[in-house]
Amino acid sequence: xxxxxxxxxxxxxxxxxxxxxxxxxxxxxxxxxxxxxxxxxxxxxxxxxxxxxxxxxxxxxxxxxxxxxxxxxxxxxxxxxxxxxxxxxxxxxxxxxxxxxxxxxxxxxxxxxxxxxxxxxxxxxxxxxxxxxxxxxxxxxxxxxxxxxxxxxxxxxxxxxxxxxxxxxxxxxxxxxxxxxxxxxxxxxxxxxxxxxxxxxxxxxxxxxxxxxxxxxxxxxxxxxxxxxxxxxxxxxxxxxxxxxxxxxxxxxxxxxxxxxxxxxxxxxxxxxxxxxxxxxxxxxxxxxxxxxxxxxxxxxxxxxxxxxxxxxxx
Numbered sequence: 001x002x003x004x005x006x007x008x009x010x011x012x013x014x015x016x017x018x019x020x021x022x023x024x025x026x027x028x029x030x031x032x033x034x035x036x037x038x039x040x041x042x043x044x045x046x047x048x049x050x051x052x053x054x055x056x057x058x059x060x061x062x063x064x065x066x067x068x069x070x071x072x073x074x075x076x077x078x079x080x081x082x083x084x085x086x087x088x089x090x091x092x093x094x095x096x097x098x099x100x101x102x103x104x105x106x107x108x109x110x111x112x113x114x115x116x117x118x119x120x121x122x123x124x125x126x127x128x129x130x131x132x133x134x135x136x137x138x139x140x141x142x143x144x145x146x147x148x149x150x151x152x153x154x155x156x157x158x159x160x161x162x163x164x165x166x167x168x169x170x171x172x173x174x175x176x177x178x179x180x181x182x183x184x185x186x187x188x189x190x191x192x193x194x195x196x197x198x199x200x201x202x203x204x205x206x207x208x209x210x211x212x213x214x215x216x217x218x219x220x221x222x223x224x225x226x227x228x229x230x231x232x233x234x235x236x237x238x239x240x241x242x243x244x245x246x247x248x249x250x251x252x253x254x255x256x257x258x259x260x261x262x263x264x265x266x267x268x269x270x271x272x273x274x275x276x277x278x279x280x281x282x283x284x285x286x287x288x289x290x291x292x293x294x295x296x297x298x299x300x301x302x303x304x305x306x307x308x309x310x311x312x313x314x315x
Contacts, residue, residue: 070166
């Protein structure tokens with residue numbers, strides 16, 4: 001009998017985090033799933049780590065060559081999926097135990113694609129000692145081209161059967177996940193936001209050289225908290241809301257109106273600068289117009305993010 005859900009975990013040469021992401025799947029309250037861990041041409045010990053899990057629901061797949069993005073591992077997972085529902089999990093991310101049950105419930109009630117809220121953790125500039133945190137996504141209803149972390153998403157397999165799978169980032173001016181969600185939305189599939197905190201996101205694109213260091217202490221610490229704290233979701237909701245409110249108040253304090261004398265001084269200075277610019281234009285010859293800057297190459301953002309994370313640019 002086929003499982004209800006296929007969980008796709010794309011990975012590349014970061015084996016230390018896999019026990020935590022896979023473990024967060026195995027601790028789901030909804031248990032009718034298979035897990036496809038798809039290596040993007042992995043050359044480290046990822047295969048041994050996955051096989052060492054010892055659960056028949058967890059399968060290892062490795063692409064013959066490295067493609068440089070999760071798109072092709074996700075596509076391979078879609079090709080081999082047996083479930084009627086598809087879930088994605090970043091290899092360095094974590095699910096809370098109710099993630100699948102909440103999102104599958106929304107699909108069974110008529111949604112085609114369901115997504116929950118991520119706790120999006122940005123490491124502070126001084127390293128991994130504390131976080132800037134917020135919830136993602138920002139909007140309860142889907143907005144065109146809105147980014148939704150794949151870790152947050154479960155969709156019917158029929159969606160990608162119809163609109164197609166993940167496109168290569170070099171073909172796009174946007175992120176492959178955002179483009180896929182937009183394609184599904186444009187095909188009139190129904191999106192539903194589930195107002196629960198269901199996942200923890202550790203965005204590698206904001207962690208310099210993380211693929212060179214390949215740490216797992218963040219995942220270990222947060223995984224332990226999820227397992228030990230019965231009120232983890234509620235506690236994190238409260239803490240994050242207060243931190244976001246404090247950051248907003250600090251930004252508002254910095255934007256307080258200037259005193260009248262300062263505004264008057266700024267007005268005089270800007271007026272003087274404007275008059276001088278106009279005078280220079282009158283007495284000078286027209287300058288040749290510079291050629292328009294070329295548009296950045298497709299996939300440029302992903303290439304830049306790869307370098308920041310400690311990976312090489314793909315040829």
